[in-house]
Amino acid sequence: MGPDLRLLRVRCACGWETTGSERDVLAAAEEHGLRVHNMRATRDEIMATAVPVRREQA
Numbered sequence: 001m002g003p004d005l006r007l008l009r010v011r012c013a014c015g016w017e018t019t020g021s022e023r024d025v026l027a028a029a030e031e032h033g034l035r036v037h038n039m040r041a042t043r044d045e046i047m048a049t050a051v052p053v054r055r056e057q058a
């Protein structure tokens, strides 16, 4: 099971959330932060809010 098979969920303070692989949630959260909040989140900041999701719950 490679890292891309691990699902994560990232939730923003505004209520927005995204679920996907680590690469996907990092890209989506960075894009969301820039577009909606005009803030660039670092990888560490994003991953600090990420929680693992069981695939059957996605």
Ligand SMILES: [Zn+2]
Residues within 6 Å of the ligand: 012, 013, 014, 015, 016, 032, 036, 037
């Ligand atoms: Zn937000």
